[in-house]
Amino acid sequence: MSIREEDLFQVRKLEMSDKSKGFLEILQQLTVCNPFTDEEFDARFQDISSYGEDHVICVIEDKESKKIVATGSVFLEKKFLRNCGKVGHIEDVVVDSSARGLKLGQKVVEFLTNHAKAMGCYKVILDCSVENKGFYEKCGFKQKEIQMAMYFN
């Protein structure tokens, strides 16, 4: 029995067992990500889990290949301004190069955006390259400001 496409690519939260399903390899398509040991993965997983709904990492697992083919994260920042408002920060959205064109990126962004909204955020923001601006506009975002960065050695 084959799996229907809508069931094949469902977004869910990251699980401990995803470290053996290609989660690292997906992140490596985004930026520098040296292999981590099981202990390092577990420790960071626990770190992030301790924030509960305030820091959520989601993945899409290809139910046939059992591989992670997309991921993204959102964390909630609690402010005093905007009536003690909350802001969702989306980070590290990436889709496996073999799974482009299936709108998995949009599914991930929608999942993260819906989470921020459900948790009471007044807005959700993210930083992206100029090349990815069109993608995020299709997801309902608008360009706002510029991002500045300082790297430590």
Next chain:
Amino acid sequence: MSIREEDLFQVRKLEMSDKSKGFLEILQQLTVCNPFTDEEFDARFQDISSYGEDHVICVIEDKESKKIVATGSVFLEKKFLRNCGKVGHIEDVVVDSSARGLKLGQKVVEFLTNHAKAMGCYKVILDCSVENKGFYEKCGFKQKEIQMAMYFN
């Protein structure tokens, strides 16, 4: 006995008692910030304090007027990429309109940047308007990406 200027404007962490020292009024110079009740302030203060060193709000109090004249915040995001790295996110930097020209903004940004570095972040990032780009360049930042936003009603 007058206070020396270097002692007059020192950066320190936000304290509960700052709510009666003009902390709200400073935030209102940045964006929408309706007055909060003591209970709302206290609850949000406790929320943020529960993150310990992972979410720090700093202020500069004018030791003579006993008023808050600058503030800014930084929170640490824990990632899997960059070898389970951490990123500092700077938010809500503002200096009182009556205290411009004293380099208090730079003091605040330096305090937040140093905190992120001391906590092991590999970089610190922030979003700002194009008009504030020059200020952050003087603080050692470089323009990197663009910020996208989605507002909820």
